[in-house]
Amino acid sequence: MGVKMEFDAIFDNTQSPTFRYSLKRIWDSNLKKATVIMLNPSIANVLKNDLSINRCLNFCIDNNYGSLEVVNLFAFIETDSKKLSAKPEFIGCENNKYIQGAVESANTIIVAWGSDKEYRSRKKQVWNQILNNKTVYYFEDNSSRTLPVHISRLANGFYLKEYRPTFLSDQREKP
Secondary structure (H helix, E strand, C coil): CCCCCEEEEEECCCCCCCEEEEEEEECCCCCEEEEEEECCCCCCCCCCCCHHHHHHHHHHHHCCEEEEEEEECCCECCCCHHHCCCCHHHHCCCHHHHHHHHHHCCCEEEECCCCCCCCHHHHHHHHHHHHCCCCEEEEECCCCCCCCCCHHHCCCCCEEEECCCCCCCCCCCCC
């Protein structure tokens, strides 16, 4: 039995792309779709996966999904997330549109953007504008790390659990 995998990625229209807005993998369009929202894109592109994409893909395959779309809080392509800041130039001018579209077409929405202690204002913006009133999950591995843990940091055997953001009740406003 053969499986035909469709690969797609949407980048900004520059000679050397700076922003990746969406990355899709489809292997069975008859099954449910997962959208995973992470922090920012790394090296994955239309053909190549990175560790985070591979872990998302394997989770989806193991849990009877037929497609995966990955979007990010920040569309800026950067391998070192410590170089990011919550400035508009890192978000990407079309990013919210692609997050919205990915969320609307998903059967399951998962956040894997890392600890709620970081980038609170951007997370709050995406939550209030796009995710509010939706059921959202995170990857749980029963560790004691601050949730939601980025998928590349999870122990094996992780599973989905309903997400309740801490940044909504936190009055401190850190970027």
